Amino acid sequence: MSSVVKPILHHEFYNLPTLTIARELIGARLGRVLEGRKLVGLITETEAYIGEEDQACHAKAGRTSRTQIMYGPPGHAYVYFTYGNHWMLNVVTEKEDFPAAVLIRAIQPVEGAELMSARRSGRDTFGPGKLTQAMGITKSENTLDLTEANSNLWIEAGVSVPDQSVTIGPRVGLNTVPEPWLSKPWRFLVKGWKLNI
DNA sequence: AGCACGATGCTCT
């Protein structure tokens, strides 16, 4: 119920190293206006995908129509479709021409929780495909600038989460990715799956 | 509570 104005995260933030951004986004607020209603979730899980070398990163295939957004300026949304059902939300990071992004894997609803829950038929919003369904994020949000004020999708400052509350480990869901990429500790997750707010 | 599997369509080879 807080009406405190939070600062939106800006381009300079997304130009930091991708791992720093993935860590710092834990506790940040993902905001969305959907059907005239405001939805906000605290980010509780992220993964970093860094460069053409990273065999788990879509940019391993180089510049394609799908991946060229990752080569663009930082702070834009990279939304893609997978497994025939699910949309994934990423934020493009690092300087132009270097392809990297942070996958937003989970949120903890703090505003508009009822609408998000209803959009999920009462099921939870923890998971990369679930949060996009809860917030109505699809291809039409691809390439949106998340640093723009008055947008219907943005990321703003949230709560500060201490290191002792963050679990770092290998990324999940990578089926056929070779080492060393498979084991890179590029996943960040709130310990206990929940923030105290 | 945990595992196996099918759904489903877009992207790249």
Next chain:
DNA sequence: GAGCATCGTGCTT
């Protein structure tokens, strides 16, 4: 034509 940064269901323990 294969593979996929997943999810939900249904079956087994």
